[in-house]
Amino acid sequence: MWLYVLKTAAIRASGCDRILCVQNGGLDNGVSQEELIPLFSKFSNLEGIVMLPHKQYCFVCYSDTSSAALALEKLNGFVLRKGRDPSQNVILYLCFVEKAPSSVSPSYERPPGLDIVEDFVSEKTEQALIDLMDMDLESTNKETAVMKHRKVKHYGFEFKYGINDVDVKDPLKKGIPDICHGFLNEAKERGLIHHFPDQLTINCYEPGQGIPAHVDTLEAFEDGIVSLSLGSQIVMDFRHPDGRHVSVLLPRRSLMVMKGESRYVWSHGITPRKSDIVSAETGNKESDSNGCAASIGGLTLQARRRRVSYTFRKVVMERDVIKCDKCKGNAIGDRDPEDAFVPQTDEEAIALERRHVNKVYEDIAEHFSGTRYKPWPRVVDFIMDQPSFSLLADVGCGNGKCLGANKDLYEIGSDFSSNLAAICHSRGFETCVGDVTCLPFRTGSFDVVLCIAVIHHMATKHRRYKALSEVVRILRKGGRALVYVWAMEQELNKTKSKYIKSSRQQKQENQEGGDAVDETSSNDCVASRPARSSAERLTCEQNSTVKQESEGRIADHSVIESAYASDDKSCVSEFTTSQSDNIIDSETCGSVKQISVQRVKDETSKSKSDQQDIFNDASKSYALEGSPDLDQKKLTVHVNRTQFKDQDLLVPWQLKAKPIAPCESENKTAGNENANKGDLFHRFYHVFRQGELEAMCKRLADCTVKKSYYDQGNWCVVLEKL
Ligand SMILES: O=C(O)CCC(=O)C(=O)O
Numbered sequence: 033m034w035l036y037v038l039k040t041a042a043i044r045a046s047g048c049d050r051i052l053c054v055q056n057g058g059l060d061n062g063v064s065q066e067e068l069i070p071l072f073s074k075f076s077n078l079e080g081i082v083m084l085p086h087k088q089y090c091f092v093c094y095s096d097t098s099s100a101a102l103a104l105e106k107l108n109g110f111v112l113r114k115g116r117d118p119s120q121n122v123i124l125y126l127c128f129v130e131k132a133p134s135s136v137s138p139s140y141e142r143p144p145g146l147d148i149v150e151d152f153v154s155e156k157t158e159q160a161l162i163d164l165m166d167m168d169l170e171s172t173n174k175e176t177a178v179m180k181h182r183k184v185k186h187y188g189f190e191f192k193y194g195i196n197d198v199d200v201k202d203p204l205k206k207g208i209p210d211i212c213h214g215f216l217n218e219a220k221e222r223g224l225i226h227h228f229p230d231q232l233t234i235n236c237y238e239p240g241q242g243i244p245a246h247v248d249t250l251e252a253f254e255d256g257i258v259s260l261s262l263g264s265q266i267v268m269d270f271r272h273p274d275g276r277h278v279s280v281l282l283p284r285r286s287l288m289v290m291k292g293e294s295r296y297v298w299s300h301g302i303t304p305r306k307s308d309i310v311s312a313e314t315g316n317k318e319s320d321s322n323g324c325a326a327s328i329g330g331l332t333l334q335a336r337r338r339r340v341s342y343t344f345r346k347v348v349m350e351r352d353v354i355k356c357d358k359c360k361g362n363a364i365g366d367r368d369p370e371d372a373f374v375p376q377t378d379e380e381a382i383a384l385e386r387r388h389v390n391k392v393y394e395d396i397a398e399h400f401s402g403t404r405y406k407p408w409p410r411v412v413d414f415i416m417d418q419p420s421f422s423l424l425a426d427v428g429c430g431n432g433k434c435l436g437a438n439k440d441l442y443e444i445g446s447d448f449s450s451n452l453a454a455i456c457h458s459r460g461f462e463t464c465v466g467d468v469t470c471l472p473f474r475t476g477s478f479d480v481v482l483c484i485a486v487i488h489h490m491a492t493k494h495r496r497y498k499a500l501s502e503v504v505r506i507l508r509k510g511g512r513a514l515v516y517v518w519a520m521e522q523e524l525n526k527t528k529s530k531y532i533k534s535s536r537q538q539k540q541e542n543q544e545g546g547d548a549v550d551e552t553s554s555n556d557c558v559a560s561r562p563a564r565s566s567a568e569r570l571t572c573e574q575n576s577t578v579k580q581e582s583e584g585r586i587a588d589h590s591v592i593e594s595a596y597a598s599d600d601k602s603c604v605s606e607f608t609t610s611q612s613d614n615i616i617d618s619e620t621c622g623s624v625k626q627i628s629v630q631r632v633k634d635e636t637s638k639s640k641s642d643q644q645d646i647f648n649d650a651s652k653s654y655a656l657e658g659s660p661d662l663d664q665k666k667l668t669v670h671v672n673r674t675q676f677k678d679q680d681l682l683v684p685w686q687l688k689a690k691p692i693a694p695c696e697s698e699n700k701t702a703g704n705e706n707a708n709k710g711d712l713f714h715r716f717y718h719v720f721r722q723g724e725l726e727a728m729c730k731r732l733a734d735c736t737v738k739k740s741y742y743d744q745g746n747w748c749v750v751l752e753k754l
């Protein structure tokens with residue numbers, strides 16, 4: 033019906049006689065520019081064709097009226113392709129239009145930390161690698177798997193899709209083939225990777241096959257994963273948990289290098305389809321020449337061919353967690369912090385935070401929650417001051433100790449740790465998992481935002497600034513935020529903070545475990561928030577039930593998100609939602625809905641200039657503080673309850689001793705060194721100097737600092753959005 037209307041409307045309007053809209057000639061009909069150009073260039077003076085992503089039409093532009101008119105006359109109703117029956121024919125319907133959109137060019141934006149090195153191997157090596165794969169795939173053994181969507185073969189270590197992990201104690205007979213050593217050494221020499229890989233996965237994709245969106249298992253592989261594309265180019269989709277989506281073309285013989293944010297935060301996957309939307313220039317280069325005179329630009333479709341990828345990774349040998357059925361998730365402390373350095377880039381910062389913030393909170397969640405049960409009095413004052421029915425977000429809510437104080441507010445908590453979010457949720461609070469540097473909430477949606485003891489876990493100045501910008505972004509105009517960060521100065525005006533306590537108290541707390549770091553256990557808590565009894569605290573089983581429930585929701589989301597069922601869902605990035613879907617940013621959460629390109633673009637350009645500023649600033653302050661020039665500074669481990677000696681440091685957390693599980697004692701008798709290290713963790717902190725938080729906030733766009741104060745060893749600001 034629609035097409036019929038268009039057909040009868042194919043009348044030349046005055047002034048619009050050079051541009052044709054071609055219905056059923058779009059990328060979404062599986063039509064490429066290369067297919068249309070020979071057809072439309074018959075009528076001479078063809079200027080170009082504009083194809084739009086995911087549209088079932090395109091625009092054909094001529095430089096003169098008569099060519100366009102002739103094309104319309106001859107090609108309106110043209111059967112481009114015949115289907116099995118006439119109803120499946122692809123028939124072109126043409127009409128004149130006044131304007132064509134300007135040509136859409138592919139985006140060259142890439143997730144931070146992702147690099148594509150073109151022509152990394154020669155055609156000869158490419159062929160040799162494909163031949164090797166063909167030979168090896170014939171011999172079906174345990175290293176070879178035929179997945180639902182592709183064939184896979186492992187070397188060095190088998191990646192077990194059932195558990196999403198490798199068994200470090202069970203290496204495969206065949207290591208990385210010799211033929212790969214030359215180019216891997218080159219990758220190392222060029223600084224593309226920092227270690228020599230010991231695990232290889234070969235994937236073989238026929239046209240129409242793909243790999244589900246996933247993050248390569250964090251605990252299993254080190255940072256720096258490289259993948260060689262052979263036989264055919266392909267488009268890989270990268271998705272950020274905040275909803276951003278970037279399609280990246282991996283040309284034949286190119287090496288994709290995934291590090292930092294692109295490796296740890298973004299998921300990657302290949303949508304199973306038979307063709308990809310690519311830049312017409314690339315498409316033209318790939319395919320044989322079509323001998324057409326018209327210039328090719330914008331987008332087109334490129335048919336996929338069989339693609340083989342060699343993905344090289346370095347297995348993490350020393351594991352933080354004992355993985356066995358009896359004590360799954362029983363943490364044994366984090367890795368030796370000997371190799372933790374003050375990060376110099378955001379990529380390094382993300383890797384550090386993963387290990388010394390995010391993972392630690394996941395592992396200590398239950399114990400940590402047991403030590404956090406009342407909000408600070410001045411935080412409570414702030415909450416109680418808010419008008420009734422205000423909408424409050426507690427960013428980095430932990431177990432939810434700041435929620436529920438003012439019953440007249442609508443509240444939602446978010447935390448990066450899914451274990452803490454689950455605990456918070458189990459206490460009856462609306463909760464979601466969210467990263468403070470890209471919060472899953474709509475811009476301008478909250479009257480009040482709390483951000484207590486969060487920003488100091490960001491490991492670079494730029495990331496601290498980014499997190500503060502997010503707090504302001506989600507506030508409505510006139511809305512207020514309260515931000516607390518841990519202070520370098522634990523003694524002010526000759527008064528010691530409660531954190532610096534007597535050695536007797538220190539001794540006692542060391543025995544009890546934890547650190548009571550940024551929170552006092554004093555009795556000066558406001559009465560409106562009764563301390564929770566131990567009976568109210570979660571038991572281990574309750575905790576895991578909650579987690580399962582939230583995972584159920586995640587699964588639901590992924591059903592919507594992924595176009596097909598996953599065969600090896602090693603996806604780590606997760607997102608739980610509460611019922612407050614209307615607040616949660618449909619543009620930035622998950623990839624369920626399309627992102628607003630405009631907003632992302634605006635923010636990218638803004639954050640780029642901010643980033644520049646901040647880095648300039650950071651180098652200034654380094655110079656002032658006399659930090660080393662080139663040598664990266666090792667992070668010192670702080671001694672609890674003492675004055676801070678550095679701004680960037682690791683703060684120990686001692687898990688309360690638990691009875692030793694049978695499997696742990698087996699490990700001990702087997703001489704497992706890790707098991708003896710017990711349950712000591714280290715969290716990264718950047719403690720703020722006087723004035724540092726306020727100065728940073730003053731640089732934020734659209735907000736003003738209403739109040740700035742010191743409270744029990746913390747620097748605090750109240751911000752108002754302008
Ligand atoms: O085929 C590729 O390039 C990527 C494969 C991949 O992501 C994986 O095996 O984890």
Ligand SMILES: [Fe+2]
Nearest residue numbers: 246247248300
């Ligand atoms: Fe992967």
